[in-house]
Amino acid sequence: MALYKKFLISLVAQFFVTSILSAQFIDKFDGTGTPAENGWRFATGDGVAQNNFVQKDGYASINVDATSDRQNIWWALIAHQATGLDMKKLVKPGYELRVEARIRVSHAPRRVNLHVNHQRTTDFHSHLMEYDIPDTTNWYTLSLTTSDFEVQEGDQVNGQMALMDWGTGKYRVDVDYYKVDVVEKKKTVPDLGNPIPYHPPVADPTSLQNHVDVAHDAMINRVYSELNFNNWGQTDGAENTRLLTVNGEQLVIMRWDLGQFKEKEVIGSGLLELTTFSLQRSPDFAKDFGMVRISEILYGDSAWSQESVSFDSFTLGKPLEEVVNTQMVIDWEVIPEKGGKTNFTLSKPVIQRLIDGRTLGLAVGPLGVVNASFYAMENGGDLAAKLHFSLK
Numbered sequence: 001m002a003l004y005k006k007f008l009i010s011l012v013a014q015f016f017v018t019s020i021l022s023a024q025f026i027d028k029f030d031g032t033g034t035p036a037e038n039g040w041r042f043a044t045g046d047g048v049a050q051n052n053f054v055q056k057d058g059y060a061s062i063n064v065d066a067t068s069d070r071q072n073i074w075w076a077l078i079a080h081q082a083t084g085l086d087m088k089k090l091v092k093p094g095y096e097l098r099v100e101a102r103i104r105v106s107h108a109p110r111r112v113n114l115h116v117n118h119q120r121t122t123d124f125h126s127h128l129m130e131y132d133i134p135d136t137t138n139w140y141t142l143s144l145t146t147s148d149f150e151v152q153e154g155d156q157v158n159g160q161m162a163l164m165d166w167g168t169g170k171y172r173v174d175v176d177y178y179k180v181d182v183v184e185k186k187k188t189v190p191d192l193g194n195p196i197p198y199h200p201p202v203a204d205p206t207s208l209q210n211h212v213d214v215a216h217d218a219m220i221n222r223v224y225s226e227l228n229f230n231n232w233g234q235t236d237g238a239e240n241t242r243l244l245t246v247n248g249e250q251l252v253i254m255r256w257d258l259g260q261f262k263e264k265e266v267i268g269s270g271l272l273e274l275t276t277f278s279l280q281r282s283p284d285f286a287k288d289f290g291m292v293r294i295s296e297i298l299y300g301d302s303a304w305s306q307e308s309v310s311f312d313s314f315t316l317g318k319p320l321e322e323v324v325n326t327q328m329v330i331d332w333e334v335i336p337e338k339g340g341k342t343n344f345t346l347s348k349p350v351i352q353r354l355i356d357g358r359t360l361g362l363a364v365g366p367l368g369v370v371n372a373s374f375y376a377m378e379n380g381g382d383l384a385a386k387l388h389f390s391l392k
Contacts, residue, residue: 025082025159026179029060040080046288047074062163062173069168071368072326073288077162082116082180087153090182097127098183099159100143100192102176105133109296109349110327112163112173113198114144116180118155129195132349139176142193145185167326196269196347199330205271205343205388214385215257217377218306221250222320225311233376234277242376243277246292246364251324252374253297253314254385255304255361258354261391270351270389272344272362275382279336280371289368293328294344296353297361324363334372343388351389 027038035053036042042053042062049066064076082097089095099114115128127149131142151157159180163173205211219229229250233242244252272294281290300315300323315323329350335342353359366372375383 024084024086024181025080026177027060027080028058028177029055029175030058031055035060035078039083040078042076042078044074044076047071049074049076051076053078058176060175062161062175064163064166064171066166066168067170071288072165072168073367075162075164077160078175079158079160080178082157082159085157085180086182087151087155087157090149090151090157091153094184094186095182096146096185096188097149097157098143098145098181098188099179100141100181101161101178102139102141103133103161104139104174104176105136106172107166107169108136109134109298109325109353110163110166110171111196112142112161114142114195115160115162116144116146116149116157117160118151118157120152120155125198128198129191130198130347131193131195132347134349139174140193142195143191144195145183145188145191147185165327167321169321169326194349196349200269200345202343202345203269203271203388205273205386208270208388209390210261210388212256212258212387214254214377214387216304216306216309217244217252217254217385218304218309218314219244219250219252220309220311220314222311223249228308228310230306230309241277242378243373244364244376245371245373246366247371248366248369252364253304253309253361254364255297255302256354256387258357261355262357264355265392266348266352266355267390267392269348270346270387272346273386273388274334274342274344274364274374275385276335276340276342277338277373277375278371279334279373282369285368288331290370291331291333291367292370292372293331293365293367294346295328295363295365296325296350296359297323297363298325298359299323300360302360324365328365329362331367334370346387346389351387354387 035055042051044051047069049069052063097116111130111132113130127146129144332344377384
């Protein structure tokens with residue numbers, strides 16, 4: 001019996017050690033010096049953010065300073081060649097790459113992404129997933145298992161982590177470990193961290209179960225912060241069309257009555273539907289310019305009324321960046337035709353926060369210079385902003 005117990009203890013210990021060491025590439029950031037000395041690369045792009053990557057106390061930190069950024073369109077990444085992979089196995093049918101990381105963030109909710117590529121990759125949105133991190137206190141384990149990762153035995157495979165468009169402040173992501181494995185896909189467990197496809201195809205609104213009109217919509221102005229603009233619109237003869245206009249000075253804010261769905265669980269992503277009245281933008285600026293940004297309202301007056309709300313009353317004296325999440329939910333092109341329906345994809349975590357009351361509503365702002373006007377709810381019919389989503 002004693003011999004059996006010794007054998008069992010030895011077997012369990014061996015399994016435990018094997019599970020820790022099973023990763024073909026792993027960095028637990030336990031060493032001294034900088035991660036760069038161990039092959040890590042870090043960079044920023046698009047905006048003017050600065051990034052450094054340091055390690056101490058058994059983890060590494062991605063530190064981003066975006067205080068000089070203007071449009072909040074920056075990205076910052078860390079990357080490492082995943083050495084030690086079993087490439088002979090990876091090129092066989094049924095085998096894929098699995099990336100895993102354990103992280104903690106300085107601001108929340110925020111998204112990060114995991115991505116793998118090689119030196120021949122041209123589509124850098126493939127094999128990429130985003131992950132919604134809901135708080136700043138807990139560590140979260142994320143994983144990405146590729147699907148049909150095209151690879152050759154001599155390729156140099158890279159693992160990456162990135163954060164994008166978090167705002168124009170200073171931000172940090174702590175990384176406890178980062179590992180890459182070759183796995184047999186049919187034997188792997190589902191990915192951790194509720195991965196979100198990056199810019200997935202827009203769903204058909206009729207395929208979703210619930211369709212809820214906005215309860216209050218309003219426009220607030222940064223310059224004339226004490227005024228209410230509920231009667232904003234266009235008069236054409238006897239016809240008065242009530243509008244919501246987004247531009248460099250103005251935001252649109254919206255909230256819904258979702259109490260009937262309380263404690264229900266969201267299935268998949270949903271949609272925000274807005275109906276265009278007019279759109280003005282310059283064709284001279286194509287990238288990151290002339291779209292609108294959908295963002296979550298996290299703080300401020302949760303019971304504002306469209307008949308009286310102003311910028312000042314909405315923010316309750318707080319800076320706007322503390323009231324509206326500075327990392328947008330999505331940037332998207334507005335359908336320019338009058339009466340056109342633009343559907344903005346909202347991830348499952350965003351819809352869930354709206355239903356749970358942790359997100360107080362949605363804000364629509366400009367990306368670059370754009371004037372976009374949408375029909376307000378007062379016009380009736382099918383013109384009001386809508387949420388489309390499904391529940392368990």
